[in-house]
Amino acid sequence: MPDTVNYMLLGYAVLFGMPLLYVLTWWLRRRNLEKDLEMLRTLAEDKKP
């Protein structure tokens, strides 16, 4: 039986790593959007007569 353990480990690093990175980008996007929303709400309050 050939020793292909390293390829298996690399394969699973990709299979688990990619979705984790993707979900991390969501976290960053959500944080930025919440900041934007907060800022826009403050601006909207300031504009009120």
Place this chain on the structure above:
Amino acid sequence: MIKSDRALHILNMATAALLIVATGLVFLYAPTERTMGAVQRVFYFHVSAAWVGLAAFMVTFVVGIIYLRTGNPRWDRIGHSSVEIGLVFTIMGAASGSIWARPAWNTWWTWDPRLTTYTIMALIYVAYLMLRQGIDDPNRRARFAAIYGIVGFISVPITFFSIRIWRTIHPVVVGTGGGDAAQGSFAMTDPMRTTLLFSVFTFTVVYVCLLANRVRLEELAERVEHLKARLLSA
């Protein structure tokens, strides 16, 4: 998509539990294949990731039709989110397949019909995201994206059936077919089949879970966009 926080939390927890069980089956239950050795274990999640990619694009096709009929932006949000998730899983499928191919085919990549159609399909959906970025008006963007999602779906059955239509090095793992050029085929035992089916099921649940969470992010982005537009027009 899923309105209640509690329901989404339960789905997230159930998905995590399923992933742990599927990983356990892959490493502890499925036997090691004799010819390829340990790398064959990549096959379970590779097939599942590729399946989710195709299924996600099918969802975009279906919700594209529903959007054009109803004009409800909810369907556009689902379509957009589904393409993004589908692309991540498509790239995961390609990368894990390439890693498996190195010891099985003695090459990282070859332009065989399956790999070529798969790459074209991925590029079609990258273009979908680029198209959305290029249109400012939300209604126009949603309409164009729906039409593109419907037309672009042609690439999905072509990719799926490519290994059955053309002479290719890629083995057929679901159903029968494929030619004598296929390399890396193996006789699937019952524990292998069970592990594969459970992995495919788990990845389908992972997709639903990611979609529900991604749609929420999309709703937040839309709220920001609306507020920005309102402030600019005031």
